[in-house]
Amino acid sequence: MAGDRTEFTARQKQIAERARGLGFDAVGFASAAQQPEIAERLQQFLSANYHGEMDWLNERSHQRSAPQNLWSQAISVVTVAMNYGPATNPLDDLQHRNFGAISAYARGRDYHDFIKKQLRILARWISESLQVEVKIFVDTAPVMEKPLAQLGGLGWQGKHSNLVSRDHGSWLLLAEIFVASDLGETEAETDHCGGCNRCITICPTAAIVAPYRLDARRCISYLTIEYKGVIPREFRSAIGNRIYGCDDCLAVCPWNKFARVTGHLEFNSDYRMENLGGFLTLDDANFRQKFSGSPIKRIGRDRFIRNVLIAVGNSGEPSFMPLVLPLLCDDSPLVRGMAVWAARNYLVPVEMSKLRQNLPQPETDDSVIEEWNLAIGD
Numbered sequence: 001m002a003g004d005r006t007e008f009t010a011r012q013k014q015i016a017e018r019a020r021g022l023g024f025d026a027v028g029f030a031s032a033a034q035q036p037e038i039a040e041r042l043q044q045f046l047s048a049n050y051h052g053e054m055d056w057l058n059e060r061s062h063q064r065s066a067p068q069n070l071w072s073q074a075i076s077v078v079t080v081a082m083n084y085g086p087a088t089n090p091l092d093d094l095q096h097r098n099f100g101a102i103s104a105y106a107r108g109r110d111y112h113d114f115i116k117k118q119l120r121i122l123a124r125w126i127s128e129s130l131q132v133e134v135k136i137f138v139d140t141a142p143v144m145e146k147p148l149a150q151l152g153g154l155g156w157q158g159k160h161s162n163l164v165s166r167d168h169g170s171w172l173l174l175a176e177i178f179v180a181s182d183l184g185e186t187e188a189e190t191d192h193c194g195g196c197n198r199c200i201t202i203c204p205t206a207a208i209v210a211p212y213r214l215d216a217r218r219c220i221s222y223l224t225i226e227y228k229g230v231i232p233r234e235f236r237s238a239i240g241n242r243i244y245g246c247d248d249c250l251a252v253c254p255w256n257k258f259a260r261v262t263g264h265l266e267f268n269s270d271y272r273m274e275n276l277g278g279f280l281t282l283d284d285a286n287f288r289q290k291f292s293g294s295p296i297k298r299i300g301r302d303r304f305i306r307n308v309l310i311a312v313g314n315s316g317e318p319s320f321m322p323l324v325l326p327l328l329c330d331d332s333p334l335v336r337g338m339a340v341w342a343a344r345n346y347l348v349p350v351e352m353s354k355l356r357q358n359l360p361q362p363e364t365d366d367s368v369i370e371e372w373n374l375a376i377g378d
């Protein structure tokens with residue numbers, strides 16, 4: 001717990017103990033006041049268009065840049081974190097190319113639901129015991145969670161831009177309670193990345209364009225989770241068998257040697273990888289059923305199958321072809337296009353041309369036509 005090394009006041013200690021009882025692995029206290037440097041860095045990120053199509057980052061950037069811009073009554077921020085340390089190294093999953101690699105945070109229940117439930121209990125307790133107004137936030141609200149966690153002493157923003165902790169490595173998920181009362185501050189953490197650049201060099205798509213600067217448009221997490229369109233060709237091979245998110249920059253962090261496997265069952269540390277073939281036959285209803293309660297459900301069946309087809313194309317395993325061919329006629333152009341791309345990795349242009357001629361209906365979607373033309377060599 002950050003509290004192990006943090007000096008708490010008596011009131012902070014009470015809150016930290018209650019938080020620990022509710023399953024939070026780290027707690028800190030930060031000021032809700034403006035931090036011009038953080039706001040400036042957010043603006044730099046947005047001006048460089050690193051957010052890609054995540055317009056929601058831009059739309060409420062004023063509120064995002066400081067807690068008091070989001071809620072003017074906020075004086076203090078209780079910043080909390082949960083350890084989701086995986087039982088095995090996610091980098092090992094990348095060797096099993098017939099299997100889909102799912103990033104560690106997404107292997108179990110949707111963490112938003114789980115953390116929010118605990119956060120609500122903690123917030124209510126703070127509100128009732130101090131007679132103050134509070135508001136809770138996890139991930140999706142316009143809050144800069146990482147810089148706030150650093151201010152509260154939970155860790156520092158590493159060169160991969162995520163929060164790194166001396167106790168939990170790169171495996172923390174963050175949440176906050178804004179409080180309309182002064183709870184004081186715990187000491188901010190300082191940068192301990194030193195000369196290490198492992199997260200930068202391991203990134204398969206060179207998304208960390210400079211230390212502490214991530215161009216999300218290149219990040220496999222963005223491409224496989226947030227991005228709704230046709231994944232640009234330049235990134236498809238590099239995606240390998242990653243079908244939902246990417247952990248490479250986190251997994252290589254040397255501070256993980258102090259991390260422990262998560263004790264929260266919700267994060268499913270018993271997770272076993274699944275064969276790609278089993279995903280290819282999912283229709284919408286099966287997809288929803290299979291991923292009910294999981295964050296994966298959020299991206300919907302078509303985007304998920306898009307990702308799986310890229311992994312199939314990269315697997316080097318022609319035996320998936322009988323499952324790929326029906327997807328050439330799928331209702332979703334996103335799926336049809338990636339089925340063409342996957343198939344062309346196993347068939348020569350003449351065979352692809354025959355497949356195209358035998359389609360029950362000629363292809364009409366421009367992006368899929370482009371995939372066919374490239375596959376046939378037109």
Ligand code: B12
Nearest residue numbers: 041042045103139145162163172173174212221222245246
């Ligand atoms: C948008 C978003 C994404 C986007 C963009 C990521 C990004 N780095 O901005 C995408 C989809 C790519 C993404 C991916 C992931 N995400 Co995300 N994401 C967010 C979200 C919603 C907002 C982040 C944000 O504000 N970005 C805008 C930029 C400007 O902010 P920033 O990253 O803090 O940028 C800072 C640096 O650039 C830094 N900086 C710039 N120059 C310099 C120079 C120096 C010297 C220094 C010190 C700093 C510095 O200053 C900026 C401001 O602090 C947060 C939740 C939240 N509300 O905060 C989760 C969050 C960051 N994501 C999280 C996770 C777990 C992930 C993934 C690991 C998921 C996965 N396995 O696939 C990956 C990691 C990829 C990566 N290396 O960042 C966690 C991270 C937890 C942690 N320990 O930090 C968060 C906090 C969610 C949560 N509630 O726990 N994510």
